[in-house]
Amino acid sequence: MATLKEKRTxxxxxxxxxxxxxxxxxxxxxxxxxERWVYISLYYVAFYIVMSGLFILALYVMLLTLxxxxxxxxxxxxxxxxxxxxxxxxxxxxxxxxxxxxKKSWMGMTNxxxxxxxxxxxxxxxxxxxxxxxxSYYIQKDFRGPHHTKYACIFTREMLGNCSGLEDxxxxxxxxxxxxxIKMNRxxxxxxxxxxxxxxxxxxxxxxxxxNLDHVEYYPVNGTFDISYFPYYxxxxxxxxxxxxxxxxFNSIKKSEEIKIECKVVADHICTDNFHDPYEGKVVxxxxxxx
Numbered sequence: 001m002a003t004l005k006e007k008r009t010x011x012x013x014x015x016x017x018x019x020x021x022x023x024x025x026x027x028x029x030x031x032x033x034x035e036r037w038v039y040i041s042l043y044y045v046a047f048y049i050v051m052s053g054l055f056i057l058a059l060y061v062m063l064l065t066l067x068x069x070x071x072x073x074x075x076x077x078x079x080x081x082x083x084x085x086x087x088x089x090x091x092x093x094x095x096x097x098x099x100x101x102x103k104k105s106w107m108g109m110t111n112x113x114x115x116x117x118x119x120x121x122x123x124x125x126x127x128x129x130x131x132x133x134x135x136s137y138y139i140q141k142d143f144r145g146p147h148h149t150k151y152a153c154i155f156t157r158e159m160l161g162n163c164s165g166l167e168d169x170x171x172x173x174x175x176x177x178x179x180x181x182i183k184m185n186r187x188x189x190x191x192x193x194x195x196x197x198x199x200x201x202x203x204x205x206x207x208x209x210x211x212n213l214d215h216v217e218y219y220p221v222n223g224t225f226d227i228s229y230f231p232y233y234x235x236x237x238x239x240x241x242x243x244x245x246x247x248x249x250f251n252s253i254k255k256s257e258e259i260k261i262e263c264k265v266v267a268d269h270i271c272t273d274n275f276h277d278p279y280e281g282k283v284v285x286x287x288x289x290x291x
């Protein structure tokens with residue numbers, strides 16, 4: 001009958017492990033002699049040097065194919081999104097609600113507009129940008145700006161008329177005639193219209209009485225984005241670029257009535273019916289003014 005293997009004690013196991021780490025009989029460290037350890041270390045050093053070199057070479061070749069000014073692929077973004085300021089978000093999207101007689105309820109929104117328009121001050125714009133001829137695309141094939149850049153066109157808050165915040169720092173909120181700013185997101189090399197036709201903003205009523213939009217003012221004139229601000233060449237080529245804006249002032253909003261407004265940018269190359277992106281080419285918001 002076979003006998004059971006004798007169970008080794010903890011001391012014996014420690015002794016066996018110590019013998020494995022350093023075998024004084026064969027002069028081996030963890031099963032290998034010093035010579036073999038040198039060979040295997042040199043092998044792995046050479047292996048990882050070669051692998052690192054191949055990775056760096058592949059990365060270098062890939063970077064040679066990239067244009068630092070223009071994305072290689074931007075086919076998924078063919079039409080710009082639209083942004084509203086002030087942007088107060090609620091459970092169902094943009095919800096602008098305030099009390100015209102309560103300064104605290106609308107002061108936060110006017111502060112948002114003040115902060116957003118800081119970069120549109122005339123002094124700042126004149127320092128960094130230049131006046132461009134209106135009515136035509138500002139095509140720049142060469143980098144003629146300072147530090148190998150392209151020029152950007154001036155857009156000042158004075159162009160927003162009664163919604164500039166200069167003559168009326170409250171932007172019409174205490175009178176129940178609020179101003180809103182509409183901006184298109186940037187897309188490199190995007191031209192919004194055919195044959196030089198400028199895009200423009202048009203606001204319509206989705207929910208509520210249509211008379212709320214009887215007296216709407218658009219700034220600049222007719223709510224247009226002059227095409228001299230297109231195309232955009234990217235932040236590296238145009239570091240001082242500022243988006244053109246359209247201001248919308250609603251002068252006949254009925255008090256205590258909750259309405260839903262859609263403001264869309266109308267142009268040949270701007271999509272406004274994308275089911276998967278409700279803010280492509282348009283913005284929808286709810287508005288309620290308490291008295």
